[in-house]
Amino acid sequence: MAIQTVLLVEDDTRLSEVVSSVLTLAGYHAVVISEHALIPRAMATSRPRCVIMDGELNASGHNLSWSDAAAIRRVDPKVPVLMMTADRAALAEAEARRSTRSRAAGFAGFIGKPFEVQTFLATLSRVLEAPVSAHPSVDDRVVIFPDIGRPRADPPDVHLFDTVVHELRQPLTVIRGQLQLGRRHVGRDPARVQTAIDVSIAQVDRMTRLLGDLLDSARLAANVLDLRIGPVDLATVVATAIASHEAGDAHRISFRWPHGPVVVIGDADRITQILDNLLSNAIKYSEPELPIEVTLTLQGVEVELRVADHGIGIPADELARVFTPFYRASTAVSIAGTGLGLHISRRLAERQGGRLWLEASSGAGSVFALALPIA
Ligand code: ADP
Numbered sequence: 504m505a506i507q508t509v510l511l512v513e514d515d516t517r518l519s520e521v522v523s524s525v526l527t528l529a530g531y532h533a534v535v536i537s538e539h540a541l542i543p544r545a546m547a548t549s550r551p552r553c554v555i556m557d558g559e560l561n562a563s564g565h566n567l568s569w570s571d572a573a574a575i576r577r578v579d580p581k582v583p584v585l586m587m588t589a590d591r592a593a594l595a596e597a598e599a600r601r602s603t604r605s606r607a608a609g610f611a612g613f614i615g616k617p618f619e620v621q622t623f624l625a626t627l628s629r630v631l632e633a634p635v636s637a638h639p640s641v642d643d644r645v646v647i648f649p650d651i652g653r654p655r656a657d658p659p660d661v662h663l664f665d666t667v668v669h670e671l672r673q674p675l676t677v678i679r680g681q682l683q684l685g686r687r688h689v690g691r692d693p694a695r696v697q698t699a700i701d702v703s704i705a706q707v708d709r710m711t712r713l714l715g716d717l718l719d720s721a722r723l724a725a726n727v728l729d730l731r732i733g734p735v736d737l738a739t740v741v742a743t744a745i746a747s748h749e750a751g752d753a754h755r756i757s758f759r760w761p762h763g764p765v766v767v768i769g770d771a772d773r774i775t776q777i778l779d780n781l782l783s784n785a786i787k788y789s790e791p792e793l794p795i796e797v798t799l800t801l802q803g804v805e806v807e808l809r810v811a812d813h814g815i816g817i818p819a820d821e822l823a824r825v826f827t828p829f830y831r832a833s834t835a836v837s838i839a840g841t842g843l844g845l846h847i848s849r850r851l852a853e854r855q856g857g858r859l860w861l862e863a864s865s866g867a868g869s870v871f872a873l874a875l876p877i878a
Pocket of ligand 1 (some may be wrong): 780784785788812814815816817825830831832833834835839840841842843844845846869
């Protein structure tokens with residue numbers, strides 16, 4: 504029998520790696536794309552037998568998935584679409600066959616995250632084996648995404664809570680999938696088991712970082728984060744932070760500052776936290792051989808620090824959102840991150856009487872600036 508192609512739409516690269524390994528092991532050909540915008544092209548070039556798409560937990564609910572599923576089903580009614588989601592409410596709705604818009608969008612089935620490999624494969628083969636007539640067809644009489652363009656009814660913290668749960672569930676899903684894959688290979692393929700363990704450890708680290716960031720963010724929001732404010736020699740703090748980010752002998756980060764100590768009023772540890780965030784972003788979002796320039800200048804009653812990189816930059820229409828919690832630029836989807844660092848850094852700068860802003864960003868790089876009061 505010909506190998507069947509399954510198109511997977513998933514923005515989390517670690518999760519898509521697990522799902523595509525599961526698909527490949529089960530004998531399918533997996534084609535993975537990270538963005539919903541790429542669906543039409545992938546449909547045309549890979550001609551999949553089935554599409555599995557992630558649920559989009561954004562400010563307007565699942566609109567992308569519902570409308571995209573309907574679009575696929577309208578264009579090619581023979582291709583069933585499965586939704587993979589961590590949204591318990593959506594799953595419960597679908598299981599109870601209460602979801603009008605899921606049926607209207609023509610979803611052939613749902614896969615919960617985290618998933619059991621066996622259940623996942625069983626759902627997929629059930630959908631692939633069912634006759635085309637068994638799948639719901641798109642119902643144009645139902646308004647599938649009534650929430651598009653409307654302000655969300657939920658207060659913002661409910662949305663934030665959803666996002667936090669989603670962000671914590673993603674690594675759990677990957678860990679579970681990797682452990683299941685590893686278990687299958689115990690005693691047979693030590694390298695595969697080792698990879699499963701390594702990926703799982705990296706995911707545990709990701710969750711730990713995320714929890715630390717969440718705690719800082721919540722403490723800052725509640726104004727209960729204690730700072731130890733005093734005179735700080737910024738030039739020394741910056742030089743130390745840079746040294747901790749330089750790998751080996753390669754000096755890619757340059758540093759220019761006025762002669763002598765530059766003393767500001769702030770909390771040395773929290774200034775280091777801001778610098779770590781700016782430097783790790785400059786490194787993460789640019790090619791390893793490109794330089795990063797850090798400068799300190801005195802401007803009236805403030806010291807201004809700039810971190811300039813020559814990396815991928817942030818699209819012009821997204822610039823206003825970089826300091827929003829959990830915001831990740833469309834250019835950053837394949838690079839690991841929580842979207843909390845800049846938000847926390849800006850709050851930390853403000854708590855120290857300073858400011859943090861994005862001075863410039865384009866395809867040629869970005870410049871972030873931090874101002875702190877001179878002692
Ligand atoms: P993350 O953990 O995702 O890096 P941040 O809050 O530090 O979170 O940054 C938010 C988003 O801003 C990033 O996901 C990325 O899209 C974008 N960003 C931040 N710094 C840079 C940079 N130096 N170059 C390009 N994009 C950046």
